[in-house]
Amino acid sequence: MKRSKQREAIIEALCSTTIHPTADWIYDEVRKKIPNISLGTIYRNLNLLSSENDIVKIGVIGEQCRYDGNIKPHNHFVCKRCNKVMDIDFEYDNSISEEADKLFDGDIEYHSLLFFGTCKDCLDN
Amino acid sequence: MKRSKQREAIIEALCSTTIHPTADWIYDEVRKKIPNISLGTIYRNLNLLSSENDIVKIGVIGEQCRYDGNIKPHNHFVCKRCNKVMDIDFEYDNSISEEADKLFDGDIEYHSLLFFGTCKDCLDN
């Protein structure tokens, strides 16, 4: 894998925020520094980086895929009303993948735990 | 909500299998009984039923959304190689949504726990 300033800018944008952005958001953000970057480059690198486990592909929330620059194991809350994705600090056994792996007839590498509901902002409005 | 034989056939198809099918699979299945049913009807009803909590929308795996007729709380395993979705029998505390709700500044309704890895069939090939 060669270096590229585009890829570095994508990582920087992703790590600068906790909103768990979409490809579009990252595109807008990176264009401030590299105005002619292509949206295809954003997608190509997000896929490449997540396949290398340098970032986390959270999955499709609403219409678009969400990404996370924080690769430390943690869980997410998704607001069903506004589609906001937030980190959720919930102490539970993060080794459940390993435990499940022992019981499962196949190979379990990792897990994803998502909580769904309504965020405070939406409850207040 | 009025009855419709299309919706009933969709529920029947979904409950007849454990493969956690896509809308396309259900479309093919239901067409055996109702040959001129429309794909739009499949999508419309799957969305309606999941919003009424009569079925479960697992989410997008690979390219397409997967559904489950089994609404009893349970977890899923996703094979990253073949995109197969399987039920996984893993005993853990299903009340974590309620516990997380107490700690979270917002309203948590439910959670989704997905395990990712490689299934036995793929490991053998």
Added chain:
DNA sequence: ATATAAACAGTAATGATTATCATTATCGTT
């Protein structure tokens, strides 16, 4: 400096899902 392979920008294509709309089916009321 040059070779070569990866990465890029720009654009077109793909394909799952949703929207539209005229028609049909359901169901409570008469």
Added chain:
DNA sequence: AACGATAATGATAATCATTACTGTTTATAT
């Protein structure tokens, strides 16, 4: 049993996030 109100449907078009393609540029090893 016919009626009226409205939910649901089939057929098709539209949407739009993501991926594929192609000719050009860039990084890096020799």
